[in-house]
Amino acid sequence: MSQVTIPAPQVLLAEVTHRCPLQCPYCSNPTELIKKDTEISTTDWGRVFAEAADLGVLQVSISGGEPAARRDLTELIRAARDADLYVNLITSGIGLTQGRLDDLVEAGCDHIQLSLQDVDSDGAKLISNMDKSLERKLDFARWVRERSVPLTVNAVMHRLNLDRLPEIIELALELGARRLEVANVQYHGWAALNKQVLMPTQEQSSRTNQIVAEARESLNGRLLIDYVPVDHYAEYPKSCMNGWGRVALIVAPDGSVLPCHNATTLKHLSFPNVRDQSLTAIWYESSAFNAYRGDSWMPEICRSCDRKEIDFGGCRCQALAILGDASAADPVCSRAHPHSLVIATDESPQAGEVATSEQITYRPNS
Numbered sequence: 001m002s003q004v005t006i007p008a009p010q011v012l013l014a015e016v017t018h019r020c021p022l023q024c025p026y027c028s029n030p031t032e033l034i035k036k037d038t039e040i041s042t043t044d045w046g047r048v049f050a051e052a053a054d055l056g057v058l059q060v061s062i063s064g065g066e067p068a069a070r071r072d073l074t075e076l077i078r079a080a081r082d083a084d085l086y087v088n089l090i091t092s093g094i095g096l097t098q099g100r101l102d103d104l105v106e107a108g109c110d111h112i113q114l115s116l117q118d119v120d121s122d123g124a125k126l127i128s129n130m131d132k133s134l135e136r137k138l139d140f141a142r143w144v145r146e147r148s149v150p151l152t153v154n155a156v157m158h159r160l161n162l163d164r165l166p167e168i169i170e171l172a173l174e175l176g177a178r179r180l181e182v183a184n185v186q187y188h189g190w191a192a193l194n195k196q197v198l199m200p201t202q203e204q205s206s207r208t209n210q211i212v213a214e215a216r217e218s219l220n221g222r223l224l225i226d227y228v229p230v231d232h233y234a235e236y237p238k239s240c241m242n243g244w245g246r247v248a249l250i251v252a253p254d255g256s257v258l259p260c261h262n263a264t265t266l267k268h269l270s271f272p273n274v275r276d277q278s279l280t281a282i283w284y285e286s287s288a289f290n291a292y293r294g295d296s297w298m299p300e301i302c303r304s305c306d307r308k309e310i311d312f313g314g315c316r317c318q319a320l321a322i323l324g325d326a327s328a329a330d331p332v333c334s335r336a337h338p339h340s341l342v343i344a345t346d347e348s349p350q351a352g353e354v355a356t357s358e359q360i361t362y363r364p365n366s
């Protein structure tokens, strides 16, 4: 095995709580949510931010759940700023008043990323399981704009809202966003439980690729569009987290440190905690972060593949969930597996099918 060079991380995702007023059925939080009484303290987070900066991290994304569910959010933002990190707040916008927003901006919030479920009020309610969630988000976006804080709109896409992508792009422009993230649902955790309802048709997926390509061209210089296509219809997997333990690390609300959102599904790994170890030791020395670095863990088809430095063999959690082997090539990969592995015909929804709340497994608020 060749020696693996470990680069310093650039991004810290601080999941400060799993509590959230919304209940999206594709939420990236694990199906076993971390409870409030095991969340780490304001002081712990301050130490994490300082250690992250020492380690080389440049940007922290403070997320959740809904980070505003933490009363000390202003202190957390101030601590991250004091550590010289660029502070991006990822929020649903629900639970933040204008006064609280002023405090966050004064504490050093550099950028806000607002999640949007839909441009249609009923569609937003169906996904968030909250009345008027869209209207409240639009108010919040206006307040952000009035304070001249750079805004990204983050729209998670699926079968029930993909046909409204042109309107979502239009809304992002109206809200004054500089960047729009159009990310198709990743079918892990809660989303895997709702795959039947959320999985787009192949036709929707192809049309979306085209709409994004056209919008990128026509809006060049006005709106940056980051796009994550539906990987179940792709030829090759995406590079999950830009490679395991290469660029980013996630600190969960209880202080455990993860290489990706769904890493806790890999039960054969034990994830270190900032209560016990420094971030530096965790990043460079922990067996969990070293498990899928380099190529010695890869199956031969990946090890000898010209794409191994592009997708790093794809997603370990998806390999485990679908193939029962976390070290297998991502099941999406057409070089390694037949496509029928990832989209069984009974999961292929028909265009025009309408979903109801009874068909959805919502994540709980806490």
Ligand code: SF4
Pocket: 020, 021, 022, 023, 024, 026, 027, 028, 029, 064, 065, 066, 092, 115, 363
């Ligand atoms: S429930 Fe929705 S808004 Fe809340 S954290 Fe999950 S995806 Fe974000």
Ligand code: SF4
Pocket: 236, 237, 301, 302, 303, 305, 306, 307, 308, 311, 312, 313, 314, 329, 330, 333, 334, 335, 336
């Ligand atoms: S064989 Fe492995 S490295 Fe090559 S494209 Fe497929 S998943 Fe990626």
